[in-house]
Amino acid sequence: MKKGTSFGAPCLLENILAEMVISAVPSIEMVRFVNSGTEACMGMLRLARAFTGKEKIIKFEGCYHGHADPFLVKAGSGVATLGLPDSPGVPRAATFETLTSPFNDLSTVEKLFEANKGEIAAVILEPVVGNSGFIAPKPDFLNALQEITKENGALLVFDEVMTGFRISYGGAQEYFGITPDITTLGKIIGGGLPVGAYGGRREIMELVAPAGPMYQAGTLSGNPLAMTAGIQTLKRLKEPGSYEYLDKITGELIQGILDAGKKAGHAICGGYISGMFGFFFTEGPVYNFGDAKNSDTAKFARFFRGMLEEGVYFAPSQFEAGFTSLAHTPEDIQQTIAAAEKVFRKFRALSSVAVSFGPFTPSLDCSFCRLNGMVVLFVG
Structure with missing residues (x-):
């Protein structure tokens, strides 16, 4: 802080974090830092089109890749929460080249490639969906x-803004053993400060200016403050036992919630990978956004409010994954399970009803899992 927080130019800390990211993420040989996941996906899209010479992309229904115009087609996250089909203000021309498929549906993807031969630049997806709730591939x-x-001469792009450094140190691609062509990152690599990044094979990334002709830049990109926070966060995550601990507490949490719900007679299913989890009020299974939308969102709203009253703060939407962190203790997990048991008992025999929420705009402190004494389980 004493040396300054931004100089509008590259700094040594940017190189240090870049080396850490490159050594951790299998697909990344070169990386460009930006200021958000949205910027990362915007840069990725321009790069994929520049490299392939094609314009169309395939994205999956319910996946969220930021609020740039080409991605606001059947998007998840807040778009799904608010029930918006698409966003006003986005011209048709901006989304004309965006094709969509249900997640986990290979047949539709194959048909899209067949119908658009030689025109598709990339397939982009959240390898584990977090913006429709938690949905595994x-x-x-x-x-x-x-x-x-x-x-088909297209690029495979993993949007690991959520999953990167969360479900394993090398992200979803390390966890599943699949190396995409380009990866987008955010959130964790800035230690909670505004940050984003995109990276991939050297031959692709060398197109980015100043090494190549594809222009993208940002005054605050790679600023020392975000880079410092990211470096310290990755150092902590790399310590032995970090992901084993996350896997343990998250497994206990989701199993406790599912057991409590079923014991009280509710249809509920869910899952987790390391520190990422989610559950739906339906018998399941949930394979895509359509399945997620068919779950009992009114019951989730009642559960959310009940848990809030018990001092546990989940994401206030069925269409958001939950997260644990190294700051969460075993006591936090048991407190959350006990609260869930209590809340489920309260509306054991009640049918789903619509719920109206009042204003609730909390301010999170820097512990990432505390809010006025509450257990917080969704800070991205």
Whole structure:
């Protein structure tokens, strides 16, 4: 802080964090830092089109890749929470080249490639969906996407803004053993400060200016403050036992919630990978956004409010994944399970009803899991 927080130019700390990211993430040989996940996905899209010479992209329904115009088609996150079909203000021309498929649906992806031969630049997805709730890929889904993109001269892009450094140190691609062509990152790599990044194979990334002709820049990109926070966060995550601990507490949490819900007679399903989790009020399984929308969102709203009253703060939407962190203690997990048991008992025999929420705009402190004494389980 004494040396300054931004100089509008690269700094040594940017190199240090870049080396850490490159050594951790299998697909990244070169990386460009930006200021948000949205910026990362915007840069990625321009790069994919520049490298392939094609313009169309395939994204998956319910996946969220920031608020740039081309991605606001059947998007998840807040778009899904508010029930918006698409966003006003986005011209048709901006989304004309965006094709969509249900997640985990290889048949539709194959048909899109067949109908748009030689025109698709990239397939972009959250390898584990977090913006429709928590949805894991079916076995071999990611493998099949890699094969399809290679066969058609398109790029495979993993949006790891949520999953990067969260479900393993090398992200979802390390966890599943699938190496995409380009990866986008954010959130964790800035230690909670505004940050984003995109990276990939050297031959692709060398197109980015000043090494190549594809222009993208930002005055605050790679600023010393965010880089310092990111470096310290990755150092902590790399300590032995970090991901084993996250896996343990998250597994206990989701199993406790599912057991409590089923014991009280509710249809509920869910899952987790390391520090990322989610559950739906339905028998399941949930494989895509359509399945997620068919879950009992009114019951989730009542559960959210009940848990809030018990001192546990989940994401206030069925369409957001939950997260644990190294700051959460075993006591936090048991407190949360006990609260869930109490809340489920309260509306055991009640049918779903619509719930109206009053204003609730909390301010989070720097512990990432505390809010006025509450247990917070969704800070990204």
